[in-house]
Amino acid sequence: MCNISQSSPLSELIRCAKLIIWDEAPMVKRFCAKAIDRTFRDIMKCNRPFGGKCIVMRGDFRKILPVIPKGSRADVVNSTINSSYLWSHCKLFQLTKNMQLSSSSSTDNSKLKLFSDWLLDIGDGRIGLPHDGMEEIEVPDDFLIMDYHDPLQSIVEATYPDLLHHLADSEYLTNRAILTPTVEVVDQINDYMCSLLPGEPIEYFSSDSVSIADQGCASFQELYTTEFLNTIKCSGLPPHRLAVKVGVPIMLVRNIDQAAGLCNGTRLKITFLGKHFIKAIALNGTSIGQEVLIHRMDMNPSKSRLPFTMTRRQFPIILSFAMTINKSQGQSMTNVGLYLRRPIFTHGQLYVALSRVKSMDGIKILILDSDKNPTNREIF
Incomplete structure (x- = not known):
């Protein structure tokens, strides 16, 4: 069940709604749809699917499906909404134009x-051609970066030409990004691009701790030291050491003000770096150009296999010169650099990365084989 009481304003809004639109529905697990269904039935006091409410689920099953850590292809398929008992009540419409x-x-x-x-x-x-249960395709030469000395430098120059001359141009930063499958490569690219900008970076360090309920063991401090907690990197959690400069683009990793459009995934540009706050302007979303003050906040990993509950107090941001393909889903840009230092690893990643641009002239791809040499073949 969802934590929505019968007397809450949200419950009243649900009762009054004539139509509910659910964006990127194929990304959520079928259990999420089940929880919404049970909650709506309870609020509406009606035993029909979703309490009799008309819900439009928008999405594309060609894109990335629910993320199942260490899950097989069968586990991923079994978790999607078309494996839910509710799917038989849905009517499918296909967009044709x-x-x-x-x-x-x-x-x-x-x-x-x-x-x-x-x-x-x-x-x-x-x-493509079959390749160990996957498909191998040959990428057209028009998209490829094949001649270079340093792969990192080449993908940066292809995606962000004349970067230093366009730092003041918010539209330039909004419409460009480097996409790659893994967080490790994203951090490497962001650190490299931050080093290209003038001035010394300002560093902000997090305060990491463990829930008091998990501190029952007498040797707890020896098992989970502060130094160990600082090394932990989880999805949706900012790094322990956050090094930024004025003018760099950043992305929120937590919802700050949903009503103002400051949600997880919103991109901003830093305009001032204070000791206890960061000032930035929104680059996308519903509040473009709005000035925002960002403070530190306590955050827990949204998905973690840690045997304890960790809290990290840090600014809820990450650099966004580069981002993971999963994080880019739902965004539209004019120029994208796709850096594939290793093959993609889940359904829909290649399709999502290529479809972020509005034309074929806006994408450049750099693919490295197992020997770190450029190639025109990719497995998906």
């Missing part, structure tokens, strides 16, 4: 049509 094509000039239509069809072929698995 490409709005990107209809809004472009006639001279670009042929290129956009080819790019759109290629993306759909990748998403539907109609392209």
Whole structure:
């Protein structure tokens, strides 16, 4: 069940709603849909699916499905909403008109049509050769970066040309990002790009602790030292050492003010670095251009296999020159650099990364093989 009481304002809003739109529905686990269904039945006092409310679930099953740590393909498929008992009550509608094509000039239509069809072929698995249960495709040369000395430098220059001359341009930063599958590579790229900017970085260190309920063991301090807690990196948790400069783009990793559009995934640009707060302006979302004050807050890992509950007090931000492919889902940009130092590892990642741009001219791809040499083949 969801924690929504019968007398709460949210409960009243649900009772009054005529239509509820659920965005990116294929990303959630079927148990989430079950919890919503049971809660709505209780609020509406009606035993029909979702309490009789009309719900539009928007999404694309070609994209990334629910994340199951260490799960097999069967585990992922079994967790999706089309494996739920509610799926039989859904009516499927398919969008057939490409709005990107209809809004472009006639001279670009042929290129956009080819790019759109290629993306759909990748998403539907109609392209590539079998490779150990996966598919191997040959990426067209138009997208590839093949001639370089340093792979990191080349992907940065391809995605952020003349970076130092465009730091004051918020639109330039909003419409560009480097995508890669893993957090480790994202951190490496962000640190490299931050080092390119003038000035010394300001460092903010977190305060890490463990829940008092988990401190019953007499040798607790010896088992989980502060130094050990500082090394922990989890999804949705900022790093222990946060090194930033004025002008760098950042991304929120927690909801700060949902009503103002300051949610997890919102990108901002730092304008001032204080001792106890950071000032930034929003680059995307519903509050573009709005000035925001960000303070430290207590955060717990949203998904963690740790045998204890950890709390990290830190600014809820990460650098966003680069981001993981999963984190980019739902965003639209004009220029994307796709850095594949290792193959993608889950369904839909390649399709999501390639579909973040509005045209084929806006994407550059750098693929490295097992020997760290450039290649034009990728497994997905």
